[in-house]
Amino acid sequence: MEHEREIMDVAIEAGHILLENGAEIFRVEETVYRISRHYGINSGSIFTLSNGLFVTADSVGTEPFAKVIHVPVGSAHLDRVAAVNQLSREIEEGKFTVSEARAELERIRNMPGKTYRMQVVGAALGSAGFAYIYGGSPIDSLAAFIAGAILYLYILFVSRPHLSKMVGSIIGGAVATVASMFLYSLGLGEHLNYIVIGSVVSLIPGVAFTNAIRDITDENYLAGVVRMLDALLVFFCIAMGVGLVYAVVQRLMGGVVL
Amino acid sequence: MNLFAQIFAALLGTIGFSIMFSVPREYYPLCGFVGGAGWLVYCLVLPYSAVPEAILAAAVLVVLLSRLFAVWRRCPVTIFLIPGIIPLVPGGDIYWMAYYIVMNQMEMAAEKGFEAVKIAVAIVLGIVFVFQVPQKVFSAAVRLFRKS
Numbered sequence: 145m146e147h148e149r150e151i152m153d154v155a156i157e158a159g160h161i162l163l164e165n166g167a168e169i170f171r172v173e174e175t176v177y178r179i180s181r182h183y184g185i186n187s188g189s190i191f192t193l194s195n196g197l198f199v200t201a202d203s204v205g206t207e208p209f210a211k212v213i214h215v216p217v218g219s220a221h222l223d224r225v226a227a228v229n230q231l232s233r234e235i236e237e238g239k240f241t242v243s244e245a246r247a248e249l250e251r252i253r254n255m256p257g258k259t260y261r262m263q264v265v266g267a268a269l270g271s272a273g274f275a276y277i278y279g280g281s282p283i284d285s286l287a288a289f290i291a292g293a294i295l296y297l298y299i300l301f302v303s304r305p306h307l308s309k310m311v312g313s314i315i316g317g318a319v320a321t322v323a324s325m326f327l328y329s330l331g332l333g334e335h336l337n338y339i340v341i342g343s344v345v346s347l348i349p350g351v352a353f354t355n356a357i358r359d360i361t362d363e364n365y366l367a368g369v370v371r372m373l374d375a376l377l378v379f380f381c382i383a384m385g386v387g388l389v390y391a392v393v394q395r396l397m398g399g400v401v402l
Numbered sequence: 403m404n405l406f407a408q409i410f411a412a413l414l415g416t417i418g419f420s421i422m423f424s425v426p427r428e429y430y431p432l433c434g435f436v437g438g439a440g441w442l443v444y445c446l447v448l449p450y451s452a453v454p455e456a457i458l459a460a461a462v463l464v465v466l467l468s469r470l471f472a473v474w475r476r477c478p479v480t481i482f483l484i485p486g487i488i489p490l491v492p493g494g495d496i497y498w499m500a501y502y503i504v505m506n507q508m509e510m511a512a513e514k515g516f517e518a519v520k521i522a523v524a525i526v527l528g529i530v531f532v533f534q535v536p537q538k539v540f541s542a543a544v545r546l547f548r549k550s
Contacts, residue, residue: 166423167480221424222484226477233476258424266421270488273415277408277441278494285411296422341497345415346422350488354480357529383500390504 148185148206150242155179155188156199157249160213161228163197166220166351169364172197175232179245182236194359194367194374217374219304220351227252260300267296267346275342280335287333288342291323296346313347313378317385320344325393340386349378405445412441412489419485429481432471436486440464444490454520457490461528464490469532473540474547487529492521 159176163169169192176199180188191198195217201209231248234240240248258266271292276285298319303312320343328336352375359368416437417430425433444460451459468482495518502511 166484167478171478171480220484222478222481223424223426226426226481229478230476258421262421266418269418270415270422271418273411273413273418274489274493276411277415277489337497337501341494344497345488345493348488348491348493350419350484350491351423353491354484354487354529357526358533361530361533379496383496386497387500387504390501394504 147242148201148203149209150246151180151183151185152188152199152201152209152211154183154242154245154249155185156197156211156213157246157253158228158232159190159192159197159199160215161224161249161253163192163195163215164218165224166222166355167225167228168355168358168362169194169367170358170362171225171229175228178232179235182238183242192364192367194370221255221257224252224255227255263300264293264296267299268293270345271295271342273342274345275338278338278341280333280338280342284333284335284338285342287324287327287339290332291320291327291339291343292346294323295320295343299346309374310377310381313381314385314388316347317344317382317387318389319385320347321386321389325389344382344386347378347382349375352378405442408445409438409442413438415489416485419488423484425481425485429475429477432475433482433485436464436467436471436482437489439467440486441489453517454524457521458524458528460490461487461525462532465529465532466535469535469537469540470543473537474544483529487525490521490525492518495521 155176158179159172162172162175172192173190176190177188180201185201185203187203188199188201195215197211197213197215199211199213228249231240231245231252235245268289272285272289275288276282280288295316299312299316303316307315321340324333324336324339324343327333328339333339352371356368356371356375359365359371362368413434417434420430420433440460440463443463444456447456447459464486465483468479468486471482472479495514498514499511499518502508502514
């Protein structure tokens with residue numbers, strides 16, 4: 145089978161997209177197995193970490209195949225995970241040839257994400273909702289809506305392109321706190337605490353946290369523990385950013401704003 | 403009235419997160435439903451229990467609904483689970499921990515920190531146990547639902 149390489153490339157690309165966009169390890173491995181098996185390669189073997197894929201295949205009478213792929217963890221695009229999932233199901237139903245599947249994966253990789261405006265509105269909605277359910281009043285919720293939008297602009301234009309995750313999260317916590325204090329000092333909002341809690345929620349590592357639990361449950365300890373560490377570190381950094389601003393303000397103004 | 407507002411806020415917040423995580427648009431209402439339902443259970447159980455127990459009850463429902471919707475709409479469970487679980491994440495407690503550390507009230511800080519850990523454990527338990535329920539149960543439930 146001379147196109148063993150082509151088949152494995154398609155299977156790996158599917159796994160790559162899944163891992164990159166916030167799928168569980170179990171789903172990544174299962175998808176790679178299913179696709180390669182459907183196209184007739186039973187000797188495939190895969191090992192997945194939270195940021196890498198190791199794949200080999202060694203059918204009788206062909207060159208052994210091996211590939212290592214580094215997958216830097218990006219922001220989650222769950223629509224791509226859903227699309228690859230759907231594709232893998234349709235491949236198994238025999239609806240795609242190998243080259244068609246490759247073209248479809250190419251399309252999924254280039255699926256346009258949500259526009260920046262949509263994402264900012266999403267973050268602001270999240271902030272407003274959570275400020276309210278954590279105990280804030282409707283006015284606090286409004287302030288959190290604005291502060292959450294400011295934080296997300298910082299994430300999109302400063303943190304993601306230029307900063308490491310740790311520094312980005314610490315400064316992110318600080319940005320949200322400063323924005324909340326500013327709005328509060330202008331008279332918008334009744335409880336500073338709930339405004340800050342709401343405004344920082346878009347930094348919460350929900351994908352890493354949930355996937356870590358799933359991976360550890362599936363006994364993919366290595367990937368799960370790395371993701372859990374990632375989540376805990378980000379939680380810690382956010383708290384640090386908020387705490388730093390409070391500490392500075394307390395020193396400078398003797399806690400007037402608080 | 404307050405309960406309604408709470409559920410509505412949780413629903414909107416969950417949809418906000420679905421947008422941030424690029425969930426396909428047609429699933430926004432279901433994601434919001436999962437988040438809102440989880441928070442409803444939390445609010446209903448809370449008067450009779452401690453916070454972590456109420457969170458556990460909510461997490462169980464969130465995971466059940468996520469798996470059910472995943473089978474029903476034939477898409478990854480992650481799509482509903484990740485946005486839906488976020489209202490339960492102990493963000494508030496972690497904030498208060500940081501707050502009390504800065505205020506030098508270490509006892510309160512430790513209390514909030516442990517509360518956060520307890521809540522995280524409750525979420526973990528909810529996810530771990532409900533994922534042990536065989537897929538067949540959800541397929542059967544969806545088939546039953548389709549028939550009626």
